[in-house]
Amino acid sequence: MVQPYGRSVSALEWAFLGVPPNRNAINLLVEGEGVLRAARLARAVAVASAANPGARLVREDKHWVDSGRAPEVRLLDGEPFNWERLDSPALRAELADSGPTCEVLLFPGASSTVVFRAAHAVMDGRGLLMWATDVFRVLRGHDPLGATSTVNSEDLIRAICAPDAPPPVSDAPTMEFPSPLGPRPTNSSGPLWRRRTVDGTHLGATAKVIAAFAAAYGPGRFLVPVDLRRHTPDIRSTATLAQPLRLVVRAEDGWEEVQRDMLTAMAERRELATGPDPAIMNLPLPLLRAGAEDLDKKAAETDTYTGRAFVSHLGTVDLDGLSSDTFRATAVYTLDNTSPGGPPKIDLVETAGRTEITVAWYGGSGVAALAEGLLDVLEEALSPLEHRQWAGNRTKRPLPSQHSVVRLFREQVERAPGRVALSGPEGAVTYGELSRRADVVAEGLRRSGAGRGTVVGLLAGRSVAAIAGLWGVLRSGACCLPLDVRHPDRRLAEFLGDAGSTVCLVERPFDKRHCLPGGCRPLPLDELAGAHGPVVRGADADISPGDLAYVSYTAGTTGRPEGVQIEHRNLVNYVHWATSEFDVDADTKLPLLTSLSHDVSGTSVFLPLLAGGQVVLMRDDPDHLSLRRLLRHSGANTLNVTPSHLDLIGRFDLKPSGYRSVVVVGEQLRVEVAARAQQMFGPKCRIINLYGPTEATIGCTAHTFDAEADGVGPVVPIGVPADNTTVFLLDADRRFVAPGQVGEMYLGGAQLARGYLGRPDLNRERFPTLADGTRLYRTGDLARVLPSGELEFVGRVDDQVKARGHRVEPAEVAPAPADVRALPDPFDVQPGAATDRTDAVVVDPVEEAVAQVWAHALGVDRARVDGRADFHRLGGDSVTLLAMLAGVSRDVLAADSEPAFMAALPEILREPTLARVASVARRAGTKLAA
Template sequence: MIHQTSSDRLGRSKSDLAMEQSYSRSVSGLEWLFLGIAPDRSVINLLIEGDGGLRPDELTRAVAVASAANPGSRLVLEDKRWVDSGKAPGVRVLDEEPFNWERLDSPALRTELTESGPTCEVLLFPGASTIVVFRAAHAVMDGRGLLMWATDVFRVLRGHDPVGATSRINSEDLIRKICAPDAPPPVSGIPTMEFASPLGPRPANSPGPLWRRRTVDGTHLGATAKVIAALAASYGPGRFIVPVDLRRHTPGIRTTAMLAHALYLEVRAGDGWEEVQREMLTGMAERRELATGADPVVMEVPLPMLRVGAEDRDKNAAQNNSYPGRAFVSHLGTVDLDELSAIDFRATSVYALGNNNPGSPPEIDLVETLGRTEITLTWHDGPGVAARANALLDTIEEALSPREYRQWAGNRTQRVLPSEHSVVRLFREQVERTPDQIALSGPEGAISYAELSRRADAVAAELRRRGAGPGTVVGLLAGRTVAAIAGLWGVLRVGACYLPLDVRHPDLRLTELLTDAGSAYCLVEHLYAERDCIPDSCQPLPLDDLTAAGGPSAEDADADVSPSDLAYIIYTSGSTGRPKGVQIEHRNLVNYVHWATREFGVDDQTRLPLLTSPSFDVSGTSVFLPLLAGGQIILMRDDPHHLSLRHLLTDSGANALNLTPSHLDLIGRLDLAPTGYRSIIVVGEQLRVEVATRAQEMFGPHCRIINEYGPTEATIGCTAHTYKPPTDSTASVVPIGLPADNTTVFLLDAERRFVAPGEVGEMYLGGAQLARGYLGRPDLNRERFPTLADGTRVYRTGDLARLLPTGELEFIGRIDDQVKVRGHRVEPAEVAQILEDHPAVDRAVVVARSRTGPTSKALYAYVLANTAVGERQLADHLAARLPAYMVPAATVVVPELPYTVSGKVDIRALPDPFEANPTPLSAATPRRKTPCKERWHRSGPAPSAWTAPDWTDKQTSTGSVATRSRCWQCSPQSAVNYWRPEERTPSWRNCP
C-alpha cells in the first residue's frame, strides 16, 4: 500500500505561506534545457540506507520544516521563473512495494516529477533495512543541492534547526558574479557526437533505466581521475564529461539550484590517472566549466519543441551509438553518515542514482563516506546490458582496489568443523569416553573427568534451580583451582554465560564489572567470601560448598546451547576510563577449539598448565583444549615467577606451555634444560627472535615454539606461526603467521584502502571467531566492528602488520596509545581518567616506557596537582580501582607539562622518574585549584592592570586586548592570547 502524506496537515498560517511563497528566481538556460527533457528522464535520486526506522509522521514534519528553509525543494514553474509553491514535497511510504536490491529499482523511482509540481519528493521504504530516497527534477536541483536539502531534513529529525538554503542565484547569475562585468565567458557549442558507449548502443525499446551499484573499500585520492583512466584504458580514449559544482567559486553560497556545469576532458591513449588528474585540475584552474552553459537563445524555444529535439537527438545517438563522450563521471564528494542519521535511524550508506538524459553516455556516480566509496552506474536497460554493466564496474573496482590487494591467499581458510557440537556437548562426550582419566592435577591432587563432571553438575543444578539459563551472566570469583574449573563448566551446562573475575583486582573494579555485565549470580570461593565486591543486584553463591557436595551425574541435564548463545564475557581496558565487556558466543569458541587443537597438536597425552588468571582470555587455551581432547590441566596456584616456573618445569609433569613472551623470557634466563616438552604456545605480546631462539635451545629441537596472535575480540587467538630457525633468525621478531580456520585478516591503510603486499596496514579481522561485540556499547561497536564493502563484518584491531615475502604476517606495532603490559591490553587514558578522579589531581598523563627491552614496558604517570600529594597516596588511589598491572610503576608530580608546537604533550620531554637525582615530590609546587572550563572571558581595550579571582599574573599593557576561552593545560588549542600593540604578535601563557 502507498500512503500519501502532505505538509498541509501542519496547519500553517496564511502569513507563513505568504512569506514562504515570496521566494522565486529566474530559470537559467541550462535548467530550461532540462525542462525540455521528458519528466521521467530528468530525475535525480539520492538513496540513504540505514538501520532502525523512521516514523512517517515525523519524517513528514521534518520534510516540511527543512523544505521551508530550503524553498528550492518546493518550486513550480510560472512563466520562466521558479516560484515557491508553499507546499512541502510529499512523503510516500511504500510499505507494500518492495525495493529490488539487485536492480536498485522500484516503480516509485520511475514516476515523473514535472515543472507544474511537485518537483521534489521523498520515498520511504520501511523494513529490516530502511531506505529513504530524496528525488528531485534535475531542472531545479543538482546532486549537491539534493544532498543539502536531505541533510537539513535529518538535522530536523535529530531535533536541530535546519541550516537552510535561501539564495536566489542561478548558474547564470553566479557566472556573471564570478566573471568581469559585461564580459561573460563564451558559451561553447554542443559537443560533437562521436564516441561509442562502453556499454554498447542503447537497446531498442528499452524498458527504462538500468542501475547498478558497486561498493569499494576506502576513500581514494584522485578517484574521478582513476575511474576515467581505467575506462579509457579498457574502452578506448576520448572525451569524458565531469560535472563541476559552481559553488566552489563562492564557498559560502547556500542554494539548492542546478549549479553543475560540464568539464570536458580529452584523454589520450596511454594516459594514466595522474595525467587525467592534471588535466582535470588544469581545466578547473582555468574555469573551463564556466563556458559550458546553455546558449541564451535556448530560452526562446518553447518546451514542446525542446522535447521534440531531445527525442530526435536521443534517437540518433542510439542508432549510431555516438555520444558527446565516453561517460559522465560525477563525484558528489565525501558525506558524513552521521549527518544523515536520526535518533532511531543510523545511516549505513548513501549513493546516487542518475538519469538517462537524451543523447547522453552512461553516467557513473561516486559518493565517499567513512572508509567506503559507493559507485553507481546508470544506463538504458536491455538484453545483455546488466552483464556489461557489471564488467564495467569490475574495471572501476580494479582501478581503485586491485584484486591482488584484496584477495590474499592466506585468507583461504574455509574448513568444515569436525563437529558442530558446542563445547558443552563435546566435554560431556569426552567425560563419557574417559571417565577415569586424570583431568586436573595440582596442589589439590588429581581429579578425574568423572569427578570434575560431577562437581560441574552440582553447580549447574543449583544455578538451574535459581532460574539461570541462556542470557544469564554468572560471575566467577575464584583462583586457579578445581572449584573454578568445575564452576566454569557448571555455568556453561545450564546455557549461561560466565564472567571470569581476577581475584587480584580491587573490590571497586570487580563491583563495576559485575554491575556493568548485569550479573545475576556470582560463584565465590570461600577465600574471597568476605570481600566487599558483590553489588546488591548480584547474589553470591558459595562455590566451594557446591563443588564439594557434588551430586549424581546428570547426563541429560545440559542445556541445548545455541551457537549464538554467549559463552563468556571478558573485560578489557577502555580508553574512556570504562572497561569494555567483550561478548564471546559459543560458535566463536568452538571454532577456536577445533583449530587450536589441531594447530598446537593437543591430544589425550597433553599436560598443559594453567598459568594465567581466568580473566585473561588466553587462559581459554589451557582450560578448553586439554579437556576436550582427553588431556590434562595442571593447576598452578602461584603466579608465575622464577621459583614457581622452575618448579613447574622440573616437577609438574607438564609437556606443553601456554604463556606470554615475558614469561618465556623469564624462563629462558633460568639455568634449566627441561625435557619432554612438545609445544610452547606464546601469546599476548610481540615475540622477539632472541627470546624464541633461547627457548628453542632450552627445550630442544623437537619442541615447537608457536607464536600465536589474537585480541580478545577474535576469541583468544586467530593466527599462528611455528618458529623456524634459522629461517626466522634473520629478523628481529617472529612472524604471527597465517589465519585460523574460517578466519580472515585484512590489511588496510588509514583511508581503509587495502595495502599492497609488503606495505604496513592495520589488521582488520573477520570470520567465525569474531565476537558479538561490546556489551552495552553500540557506539563503540560501530567504531570497532565495521563492515567491509563486500558485507564482511570485521574487527578493527589497531594493530599494524605487513605481509612478508613468505606469505605470512609480521606484527609491527600499534597505531594508537594502547600498550601491552604483562600480556594485558591497557589503555593509558583509562589510568589517567582514574588518576584525575583524585581530588588533588588537575591533570594526568600516563605513558608506557621500556626500560629493560623493547617488549618490557611499564606505565608511568605524570600529574599536575593542586595540593601537595605523595606518590604513595596516588598509587593507593589507583590500586583500589585498577588491576595491579594497570598501576603505574612510578607517579611523578610535575609543576607543568611540556607541550609540542602542535599543542600535544611532549612525551619525550617528560622527566625520567628514575633519574639519578629526581626532584622530591614534596618539592614540587602544587598548582592552585582553579576551574578549567570557561573561567575567564573578556576582550577589548584593557586597563593598565587586570585582576581575576581565578588567576594570578594578569598584568598587561594599556590598550592591549586579551581573550580567554579555556585553560592552556586542559585545551592547548585555545590558550590565553595577549596582543601587545607594540609587538602585534600573540604571546602564549600557561595556566598559573
C-alpha cells in the same frame, strides 16, 4: 514583509526541462538500520523544506516560485523493489515542473531506505544532499541550516566573472563517441542502474575512474560536472549549479595526468564556459523536447554520443549527518539519468571507508552484463584484486563436530571418567569427579534462576572449584563472567554491574570482599563444587551456536573496560583449530598460569579437557620461583605463556625434557627470546607464536618458530589465519594495501565476537563491514605480509601498550595524572638545549611560508603542519588543494615562477607533503630570502 521565495529559470535548467519528465529526476538513496516512521519523516520534510524552499518549487513560465506545499512522503510498504537490480517503478515516476518537483520515498523494513527525489531542473546532486541533510537535522531535533539563496547558475557566473566581461559561452559538443554499454535501445523501457560498493576512500577517485575507462574502452572526451558553489563557498542554494568540464583523455594517460588536467581546468575556471547557449531560452519547451527526442534517435541509430562518459563525484558524505535517533545510515548513493545524446553516467559518492559507484544507461538486451563489466574495470582501478585477495585467507574448512564445548566435554567424560583431568596442589581430580562437581554447580545455578541469557560472575583463583564452576555455568546454559581476584572491589563491582549479573559464584576467602553490586547475590562456590557435595546429574542445557559462552572484560580504547561477548560458535571453532595446531591430545599436560578472567586461559582449560588431557593447576602467580618449580616438578609437557614469562624462563639454567609445545601469546615475540627458548626446550619442542585479540576468541593466527628462517628479522612472524578466519590489511582510508605494505589488521571469520556488551556505538566503530558485507574487527595492530606469505606484526596505530599479555590503555591508568599527556614530550626542547646553542636549527622561510598557506587553506592550527605533513591526511580535497596551490603562488613564488611551479603538479600529486611542495616552490623560484 518577507518576500516569497522565487528565482528565474536559468538556461541550464531550461535545458533540463527539455528532457522528458520520466528522465528528469535525480535520486539520492539513503540505506540504513532502524526505523523511520512515515508521519515523523513527513513532519521533518515539511520543516526542512520550509527552510529549503527549492524543494517546493513549481514553474510559472520562466520563473520558479514557492508553492508553499511540502514534498509528499510516499510510504511504499510492499512496493516491488529489486535491490540487486535497483529496479522500482517508484524510481521511474515522473516529476513534472508543473506539479511537485520533489518527493520523498520511504521503503520501510528492518533495513529501511529513504529516497530523496528531485527534478534535475530544480536541484543538482549537491542541492539534493543539502535538503536531505536538513531533513535529518530536524529528525535529530536540530534546526535546519536552510538554503534560501535565489541565485541561479547564470547569476553565479556573472558574479564570478569580471563585471565588464560577458559570461563565457561555448559551442555544444559534437556527437562522435560510441558507448561501451552498446547502442542506446530505441525501445528501452527506461534507465538501467547498476551499483558497486568499493572498500576505502580514494585520492583522485574521479581521475582514476576516467583513466581506467579510457584504458579499457578507448580515449575521448569525458564530462565532469563541477559545482559552481566552489567559487562562493558561503552560498546556500539547492539550485542546479553544476556545469561540466570537458576533458580529453588518451588511452595511455595515467590518473595523475588526468588529475593534473582536471585541476588545471578548474584553476582556469573552464567549467564557466560549458553551459548551454542562453538563446535556448527562446525555444518553447515542446520544440525543445522534440529536439531532445531527435537527438536521442540519432544517438541510437549511429551509436555516437557527446562523450565517452559523464563522471560525477558528489564528494564525501558523513553518514552521521543522514541518521537520526531511530535510524542509522549505512550507505548513500545516487541514481541519475542520462541526457539526450549523452553518454553513460557514472556517479561516485564517498563515505567513511566506502566508495559507492553507480552506472546509468538505458536497459536492453545484454546491457546489464556490460554495466557489470564496466564496474569491474572501475573497481579494479580503485581497489586492485591483487590487494584484496591474499592466499592466506583461504581458510574455509569443515569442523570435525558441530557440537558445543558443553556437549564435547560431556562426551569426553563419558569416554574416560577415570582419567585425571586436573592435577596440582589439591591433588588429582578425575574427569568423572570434575563432571560431578560441575553438575552440582549447574543445578545450584538453575535453582537460582540462572540459565540462557544470564551472565554469571565467577570469582575464584586457579583451583579445582574454579574449573568446576566454569563448566557448571556453561552446563546451565548461562554465560560465564570470570573475574580476576587481584582486581580491586570497585573494578569487580563495575564489571558485574555492567554485565547485569544477578548471581556470582564466589570462592573462599574472596567471600569476605565487598565487590558485589546491588541486585547481584553470591553463591558459595566451595559448597557447590566441594569434594563431598551431592551427586547430581541434570541434563545439560540445549546450547545454540549463537548463545553466549563467556564475557571477557578488556581495557578499552575509550579509557573504560569493555565486555567482549564470545558466543559458543566462536569458542568451538578456536578449540578445534587450536587442538590440531598445537598437537593437543590425551597425553597433553598443560599448566593454567593466568587468571580465568583472561581469555588466553581458554587454551589451558578447554583444549586439554576436550582432548582427554590434563590441566595442571598452579596456585601461585607466575614468577621466577613458581615457574622454576613448575618446570621441574609438575610433569607438564606443554606451556601456554606470554613472551615476558618465556623470556624469564629462558634465563633459568634448566633443560626441561619432554616438552612438546610452548604456545606464546599476548605480546610481540622477539627472535632472541624464541631462539633461547628453542635451545632450552630442545629441537623437538615447537615454539608457537599465537596472535589474537579477545575480540577474535583467544587466538586467530599462529606460526611455529624456525630458527633458521626466522633468524633474519627482529621479531617472530605471527603466521597465517586459523581455520575459518581471515585477516585483511587496510590503510587509514580503509583501502586494501599492496602486498608487502604495512596495514592495519582487520579480522574476520568464525571467531569474531558478537561485540561489546551494551556498546552499540563502539560496535559500529570497531566492528565495521567490508563492501561485500563481511563483518570485521578493527584491531589497531599493524602488520605486513612477508615474502614467505606469513604475517609480521609491526606495531600499533594508537597509544595502547601491553604488559605481560594484558592490554593497558594510558587513559585507563588510575593514578593521577591519569593518561599519556602526563608523559614528557620527547620532542620538547629543554632549557639549555639546542635553543641555547649557536648551531640551533633555523626554520626554512620557504617551508614556513608554505606551512602558513596550508594552515589557512585547511583551517588547521599551524602547529599541526610539519615537513612530513600530508595535505590529504590533514583533510584536504581537490578544491582545497587548488586553493593551497593558488596561495603558494600568491604568497611564496616570485612573479614569473607560477608556470614552472604548476608544471610540477604531477610530482606534488604523487607526494603531497609540505616538504615536497616547499621543494618544488624553491626550484621554481620564490620571493623569499633563502
